[in-house]
Amino acid sequence: NAGVTQTPKFQVLKTGQSMTLQCAQDMNHEYMSWYRQDPGMGLRLIHYSVGAGITDQGEVPNGYNVSRSTTEDFPLRLLSAAPSQTSVYFCASSPGSPETQYFGPGTRLLVL
Amino acid sequence: SQQGEEDPQALSIQEGENATMNCSYKTSINNLQWYRQNSGRGLVHLILIRSNEREKHSGRLRVTLDTSKKSSSLLITASRAADTASYFCLQGAQKLVFGQGTRLTINP
Numbered sequence: 001n002a003g004v005t006q007t008p009k010f011q012v013l014k015t016g017q018s019m020t021l022q023c024a025q026d027m028n029h030e031y032m033s034w035y036r037q038d039p040g041m042g043l044r045l046i047h048y049s050v051g052a053g054i055t056d057q058g059e060v061p062n063g064y065n066v067s068r069s070t071t072e073d074f075p076l077r078l079l080s081a082a083p084s085q086t087s088v089y090f091c092a093s094s095p096g097s098p099e100t101q102y103f104g105p106g107t108r109l110l111v112l
Numbered sequence: 113s114q115q116g117e118e119d120p121q122a123l124s125i126q127e128g129e130n131a132t133m134n135c136s137y138k139t140s141i142n143n144l145q146w147y148r149q150n151s152g153r154g155l156v157h158l159i160l161i162r163s164n165e166r167e168k169h170s171g172r173l174r175v176t177l178d179t180s181k182k183s184s185s186l187l188i189t190a191s192r193a194a195d196t197a198s199y200f201c202l203q204g205a206q207k208l209v210f211g212q213g214t215r216l217t218i219n220p
Contacts (some may be wrong), residue, residue: 063207103154
């Protein structure tokens, strides 16, 4: 099993550009989520999904969209990147919630 | 905000000493989890304690849970340099939120 994979590992964007951060898991987990972590800070929940076709907002959803068309994939879309979105983004999955979360390695995003 | 609070924010101890960090939360829980993060890398699950448990052990880790006080503590015994990391608690039902974390430094 590859576990939770995230691509890209690192990305530089200009203000106003859009992009999609990819997250995939091969463990048949129903629950998936996205967090952002700013330097020296904890993780804040952006969006989460309890199963295919079901998504909901977390603590800091503004500026981000998600969809869950399959169990395996949970992409995070930045609609119009802003410097405030410079952060490290972590995707996680689990069989259900609240259960042990399996984290991806993260995507480091820099918005200029 | 549902986010819990952790204290201390930073802790520096000598190798071999015990380290204790605390997590408080605001809403009722089914369980509470602790994670470790080394230098901005991915998070590693340490232990999960259910709401009907009061104490749980895993190797040198001991977690307690007091649902009446809405708090949990993580004790690392006989600390090692490799324990240097940030430690976070995670709680919630479907909306899982982290505490702000404790940065632990183990000095040789």
